[in-house]
Amino acid sequence: MSEPELNLNPTRPYLARAIYEWICDHNLTPYLLVDATRPYTDVPTQFIQDGQIVLNAAPHAVHRFTMGNDAISFSARFGGVSRDIYIPVAALLGIYARENGQGLFFDPEEYTNQQDPQAPLATDTTETSEQETVKKKPTLRILD
Template identity: 65%
Template structure:
């Protein structure tokens, strides 16, 4: 078989997990650069600037961080309000330490062009962040 016939999984999820571990092992603060315009991306829209958002994913800043081959999920507080975050791996533009942004890893945006995207499981379809849907405020008690 030639290389063209073999469908390889994108390397991005593996590299994100590895760089995240390296950043944490070196006592730095991992930040994720996200393209908030990608489908199914659920991030706090009020903090999106030019279609992008930078998320602090340090262990002390997030709750229930999970990095799968499809997405990065966690909950965190934004402006004092806890929110569930869903970032498909196709939306991850880079991961880097806040203390030294040059030693991170940034990705080719076309890597996911030929990958079939599926709607996330257990995740409602979210509107595009550029047109936020107004919701009634709600209060939720977290354990």
């Protein structure tokens, strides 16, 4: 009798959270290495080099920092302008301390066969097109 195949979540978000906490506990600066070419990644494009960007995620440099199982999000200033950042965990290539380079770097192919949680689920196209034609565009009205 064979064992049922377990559908385990990737370890990347769990390891990233642990390394982030370790870096911060040692008063070091956590840097995130991000693949800016991955779908749904929202980072400042002017700082992307070779399809990647390194972001300072130190608690004093970011606001509303959230590192979940699907994505990392926060707000930070770039050139004095506040920007909301969104990084799917699949786009996180590494997390390391600026001061000594210690951290973790992840296999870029780990999420290749994973269903993207932000991607729309495949449905019957005739049903979708019928629903789209029925929907009306939202309107805003000022009442006196």
